[in-house]
Amino acid sequence: MAEAGRLKQTDVPKAWVDPVTQVRIAIILTILVGWELLAQSGLLYRDVVPSLGKISLAIVKLLSDPDYYWNLGVTAGEIGVGLAIGGLSGLLAGIVLGANRLLRRAFEPYLYYLGPTPKIIFFPIMIMWFGVGPGSKIAMGVISCFFPVALSAAAGMQQIDKVLIRVGKSFRANAWQMAMKIYLPAMRHPIINGVRLGLGVALIGTLLAETKLSNRGIGFLIIQAYSLFDMPRMYAMLIVLFVLAIGANAVVGRLGGLHNIQRN
Amino acid sequence: MTSAAALGRRPFVPALLGFGSLLIFILVVEILIRVGVINRYIVPMPSQIAMSFGRVISEEDIFGRFRLTFFEALSAGALIAVVGISIGILLYRVNLLRLACETWIAALASAPSVLMYPLFLVIFGRSALTIIMMGFVAGLPPVILKTLEGLSGTRRVLINVGRSFKLGPTQMFVKILFPAALPTIFVGLRLGLIFTLINVVGVEFLINFGGLGQLINDLAERYDLPGTYAAICFVILVSVFFFIITERVERWLRPVD
């Protein structure tokens, strides 16, 4: 063992990156190099593929612009409220449907078949009902995430190990105790997954609504950059947005997974 | 067994309840609007919406628009099938690539790729190509991931059967691995097609070009409220129809499960 501060012999160099990371770095480098070549070649109309330098500069400008953070806050707020309303109502709907066979067979098909429709087409209606402000954007978020959360919750109710329900009944737990101490904990995985999915679609629904008709928020900024043909700024915003979206998804997933490691 | 649960088991009662609730809901809305509780300029009467169906169908060339949307979705679908399955096979063959890329592709699937539409607008212009490419990007990840899953999930015993017959690697792939993976690949294709269709219609709406999505946008901008609602209903019907068809096809292709 080398003593602190003094190395008697040269360390044997170990591979400091494993093959997988090497491949990943190679792929990223290829993309970056190809990009820069395309940018400098002048093949495409100027700035359709801006140089990496311009994009990096735009990212820096973006992240140091307080205006950006204000808009980010607006969008995050809209998504948050939309997810809360849509998520809670979806959870409630899913639990009710999962608990009652008749209701489930009557109404689950509606959820199931309406789920994979493009919700953005409802936006004109949302504008009519909630105005051109944040209300219509929140409404878009709500209708986007209601369906996946409700379906996950309903499926989760079905998948609860039936014996656990019998245990609760055999100990004469009342309805509230059954819901809080048995149903909800037993469904934590489907619920977390449903919320993850819901977050993803609420994000998309809200942002698309902002691009269509808004005067604030990230979606608005993106469309504004488009109309001004400020491509480096648009790329910058898209990159930051993707990083944030993937990050948020990973965080929610980790929250659910941590639960997983600890408790089964 | 409680009576509600018993009722739930009879085949037609749930469907009746579901359908009946919908009819009652529509009826209540109609009455509330006529009475004035709901503002008729915000929510058109269901009867008005029903009547505008005919107008929308004949005046707005709905079948032509449907054809255009269908063509866009189909093109994007063909692309995701060819490119997606190929990439899936490639990643399966080259394990190192798979280890490097699989999580990236999964992350991409959860990313809001449709938000790149302004970018695609710049690159491809306001055309069907933009719409097809957006559909392509949206539907690609599930196809790749499911192809990978299907190929690597082949039961060990089937591979051993192939080895016991001394099959070469190409034969193994063509005669055992790929056929065994086909059901899962179709699940991926179906998922991909759904995402593709959602994005195709959505982008049509957003960029105000194309078939059905554009129709909704158009009618909304003309303040033709009943027409807008009718067009939205139409799109929902098309989407549901599409979903059911793909479900049937998938079930037909996987009789064993």
Next chain:
Amino acid sequence: MAVATSATRLAEDAKPDAAFLVVDDIVKRFETPDGAITAVDHVSFTVRPGEFLAVIGPSGCGKSTLFNIIGGLIDGYEGQIGVAGERVAGPHASIGMVFQEESTFPWRTVIENVAFPLEIAGVKKANRIERARHFIALVGLSGFENRYPTELSGGMRQRVAIARTLASEPKILLMDEPFASLDEQTRLLLGDKVLQIQQELKQTTLLITHNITEAVQLSDRILVMTYRPGRVKRIVEINLPRPRSSDIVSSEAFGRYVAQIWGDLREEASRGMHDDEARALHAGDRP
């Protein structure tokens, strides 16, 4: 080692203070796509305080149905169930149930699982924890209080389930094939544990099982059921000495009891097998 017939046994148990659990003329029918089947057909018996009664029968003899009826989880039957003089309709505070399947809550630690019935009953946290600890020690799992069920073996999880039910201090413990999913050696050792606990607590116990060795090892009396429709075929008094341990399985008397019960069961079990085969044969016939 005379075998008491069911008739005389029931007559003796008719005395009210002798019986603790009274199962009185239970009939339960089910509607299936193949028509109505009678799962339980006029079954009557009693369990005395502190007694360990095993109900044994082939698969399909309705013993699990009986378990669920006594536990109050099924209704729609004829006849009645009485516990210490009271009529039972629905899950009863005096009846504790241990289920056949994995029934521990995977999201709660061992001690949280065992404290569950106390939590439901509104016992304060400090008291709950203390009492739960006592029952965890009783089943021999001291030290595992803060582990999660996934960290334990199948046998340990069943012990947690038993401790959980015992924590509600039921007057009657109902167990439905609790050791069915365990291997034979674990079963024998757990059987020892159950015997020990039962003897210590003088817990009245009704055990449903298909395992003859288990039944003879643990019980005072064995009720043999027929194949569907389930009726009482015979009640056998087990006169093996108490306190017992798993060593008893090697004794001659033990072997004789097992042989005797198998004699009764074999007939029922083979009827069950023929039934299954007939059904499988005609499974494709229906349009």
